[in-house]
Amino acid sequence: EVQLVESGGGLVQPGGSLRLSCAASGFTFSSYNMKWVRQAPGKGLEWISYISSSSTTMYYGDSVRGRFTISRDNAKNSLYLQMNSLRAEDTAVYYCARATGVPGGGFQYYYYMDVWGKGTTVTVSS
Amino acid sequence: DIQMTQSPSTLSASIGDRVTITCRASQSIRTWLAWYQQKPGKAPKLLIYKASSLESGVPSRFSGSGSGTEFTLTISSLQPDDFATYYCQQYNSFWTFGQGTEVEIK
Numbered sequence A: 001e002v003q004l005v006e007s008g009g010g011l012v013q014p015g016g017s018l019r020l021s022c023a024a025s026g027f028t029f030s031s032y033n034m035k036w037v038r039q040a041p042g043k044g045l046e047w048i049s050y051i052s053s054s055s056t057t058m059y060y061g062d063s064v065r066g067r068f069t070i071s072r073d074n075a076k077n078s079l080y081l082q083m084n085s086l087r088a089e090d091t092a093v094y095y096c097a098r099a100t101g102v103p104g105g106g107f108q109y110y111y112y113m114d115v116w117g118k119g120t121t122v123t124v125s126s
Numbered sequence B: 001d002i003q004m005t006q007s008p009s010t011l012s013a014s015i016g017d018r019v020t021i022t023c024r025a026s027q028s029i030r031t032w033l034a035w036y037q038q039k040p041g042k043a044p045k046l047l048i049y050k051a052s053s054l055e056s057g058v059p060s061r062f063s064g065s066g067s068g069t070e071f072t073l074t075i076s077s078l079q080p081d082d083f084a085t086y087y088c089q090q091y092n093s094f095w096t097f098g099q100g101t102e103v104e105i106k
Helices: none
Strands: A003-007 A010-012 A018-025 A033-039 A045-051 A058-060 A068-073 A078-083 A092-103 A109-116 A120-124 B004-007 B010-013 B019-025 B033-038 B045-049 B062-067 B070-075 B085-090 B101-105
Touching: A003 A092, A003 A109, A018 A033, A018 A092, A018 A120, A033 A068, A033 A078, A033 A109, A045 A068, A058 A068, A078 A092, A109 B033, A109 B045, B004 B085, B010 B019, B019 B033, B019 B085, B019 B101, B033 B062, B045 B062, B070 B085
Parallel strands: A010 A120, B010 B101
Antiparallel strands: A003 A018, A018 A078, A033 A045, A033 A092, A045 A058, A068 A078, A092 A109, A092 A120, B004 B019, B019 B070, B033 B045, B033 B085, B062 B070, B085 B101
């Protein structure tokens, strides 16, 4: 069964740090690009970070760029999100998601999210 | 940045109704659009990708259409399991979600 399981969430004070993990199973993790998406309480979905299969390319959303770092360990089938300088507005459920690509002509692929974990909750509060 | 706008924000419907949700992009995204279903406390579930391709295992009462800047998700006959929030998402340039459409019981 294809599965993603997030962990590492919790309560942290403003300005603090937290590292989220996402364990993948049931598919060849090293062949897939991956993403983190978050959802603040009662709000919609927000993409925050992307990493390519071999870690050569990373992207970040404007709200987290410079504070969050995405990484992966293909030998451990794991994805990570290091979150620093946390703010109250970072309070959310954080999901990891697998990115599956569709060819768009030439060598370009377009990636949507086809498998999601159940999420881990991060609360930033004093 | 590409903005995605869904309408309506909330939709009241009955079992068996045909339901249509609209998603508009601030610029052309060709057909690089996905639709997701989310139930309270659960992760989003992929329904449609590339605007009209049905994800494996998703019931055929779900369908998607559109290209460019205007897209629709249609549920041909609403079932009890379909009451949820639906999000569109563009993946033409990075990734942006619509604000969501809650389908509630009438």
